[in-house]
Amino acid sequence: MVGLGPGDECLMSPHAREAIHLADVVVGYTGYIKLIAPDLLEGKDVLSTGMMAEVERCRRAVDEAVAGRNVAMVCSGDPGIYAMAGLVMELLETHDFFSDICFEVIPGIPAFAAAAALLGAPLMHDFASVSLSDLLTPWDKIEKRIRCAADADFVIAIYNPRSKKRAGHLIDAINIIKLFRRGSTPVGIVNRAYREGQKVQLVTLDTVNEQDVDMQTVLIIGNSSTREVAGKMLTPRGYAGKYDI
Amino acid sequence: MVGLGPGDECLMSPHAREAIHLADVVVGYTGYIKLIAPDLLEGKDVLSTGMMAEVERCRRAVDEAVAGRNVAMVCSGDPGIYAMAGLVMELLETHDFFSDICFEVIPGIPAFAAAAALLGAPLMHDFASVSLSDLLTPWDKIEKRIRCAADADFVIAIYNPRSKKRAGHLIDAINIIKLFRRGSTPVGIVNRAYREGQKVQLVTLDTVNEQDVDMQTVLIIGNSSTREVAGKMLTPRGYAGKYDI
Incomplete structure (x- = not known):
């Protein structure tokens, strides 16, 4: 599982780059594959799929790995934050593949x-991160998280703020x-x-x-x-109240 | 403000590396300076200080920048998460230096x-991040954040879990x-x-x-x-309940 970072190659880690370089197969959402320099993909099997085929995409990555190939499954940002690392682990668990392959997560920004x-x-x-996508999470649970995060004065990061299906x-x-x-x-x-x-925008x-x-x-x-x-945008940590700055 | 990432150079972004390469002065906590390859620091002024001199360290970085030098202030991880980006902004604000210098944050893992x-x-x-350090935050505020994050079923990341002064x-x-x-x-x-x-450890x-x-x-x-x-450790996102995996 390879984290590409936000998008610009200058924010992709050498470790992520090396993992792609060493892979036989690179799997990922079409939009993420485009973030990778074409020369880095040369000579590799590239399996890319559209946004809604997440399960299919992860299953293909697992199948290739179980067949003995070196697979880099790429995600933008970090593979462990609202991305595919968890689903791949669920597949490995369901099909009892953990002992057959070596699973590694390479973090990204x-x-x-x-x-x-x-x-x-x-x-x-202190901050909290909430996704507004209710495809896999009931909306009342999302609402409770927002309410609790607001009540406890967390800075709040919001992912997936809008989709065609979910106005409002x-x-x-x-x-x-x-x-x-x-x-x-x-x-x-x-x-x-x-x-x-x-x-x-601020x-x-x-x-x-x-x-x-x-x-x-x-x-x-x-x-x-x-x-x-x-x-x-500045959230002061509290130095000015304690020290002479 | 340069994010070095967790420590290993293979997780430091090319953008961070370039910023250090271009700097006249590199400022940072001694432990973070050690994470940088010595050849990258060659010919530069390196200003490193111990753990407790945060305000002094940031003030020196700002002074050097205002004097017209290209300064890379390095932080491990991300400069904007429990690190020095905010304090530097507070100093620039207090002394009205924002128009004199170009301030940029380079994110890190x-x-x-x-x-x-x-x-x-x-x-x-969804996750929440809480620092247990009560040097700059009252403990009852930290407790409330933990309680709210637990109540709303956030995964919880805990920073600064222990110090000599704060057992328990x-x-x-x-x-x-x-x-x-x-x-x-x-x-x-x-x-x-x-x-x-x-x-x-798990x-x-x-x-x-x-x-x-x-x-x-x-x-x-x-x-x-x-x-x-x-x-x-796996926090399933919910695919198994919705799809046949």
Whole structure:
């Protein structure tokens, strides 16, 4: 399981690059395969599939590995954060393949850390990450997580804020957070971090516009002390109260 | 602000490497400077300081930048997660230096993502990250965050689980989480991920031993569906309930 990082090759680790270089087969969502330099894929079997074929994609990767081939299954960001490392482990478990192959996860820079870097320093204090996708998780569980994260003053990263099937979920989430935080709380909206078409916006809970987000957007919602500084987002850790800075 | 990643050079991004290469001055905690290959530091001013001189270290970095030098301030993991990006922004704000310099954060693979990769796939669902350090945060706020994260069934990453001054905080945190989760919930304990002396342990809420952790340890506490599979930690995302895998 290979984490490609946010997208730009300059943020892909040498370890990830080496794993792809050594692989016989590279498996991944079509959009992620495109993030890899073509020369690195030369001479390899490349199995790419569209967005909705996640189970099929992982099954193919497992089948190839069990057949004795060296497989790099690539994910953008980190393979262990809302990606495919878990599903591959479930397949290995279900079919009792763990003793037949060597399974390794190569971490990558997660999408929310990339978004945070482009925004400034919004994650400097405790944070929670919530996906708004209710394909595999009941919405009331998602709502409870948002409510608890807001109540405990976590900085909140939001993944999968919108899809064609699920209009309104982001606004529902924002409204829950506004029960606990002022409307002027900074919100960072990052589309396509470190990829072509990158867009970074700093708005507030009061001015979030659902039209600005799609399924590739990550939002970062400040905690009660997050503020805008020089057009960037800052969540102070507390040094200024304790030390003379 | 340069994120070095967990430690091993093979997980440091080319962008981070390039930023250090281009710098006149490299500033960082002594332990982080040691993670950088000596040849990359050749001919540069290296300003390293011990653990407790965070404000002084950031002030020196800012002073050098304002004097017109190209500064790489290095952090292990990601500079925006429990690291120095925020304090540097506070200094730039306090002294009104934002218009004088160009401030950039280069993200890195965070410590908890590195720990998760070594454990298997524990972060596959929504997660929260909490630091147990009460140097800058009141303990009752930390307790509330742990309680809310446990109640909402977040996977929980714990940073700074122990220090000489603060015995007992980890056990206090575990006891709060046990109010919401069974004692057999898997807990991953990772020391020095991807560094010399790396140690990865899989225990449970009932068997966490405070002697196994220090300030460099990251713990990952499973949610209600996390389980041990082939000696690894897996938080299933929910595919098995919805699809035939």
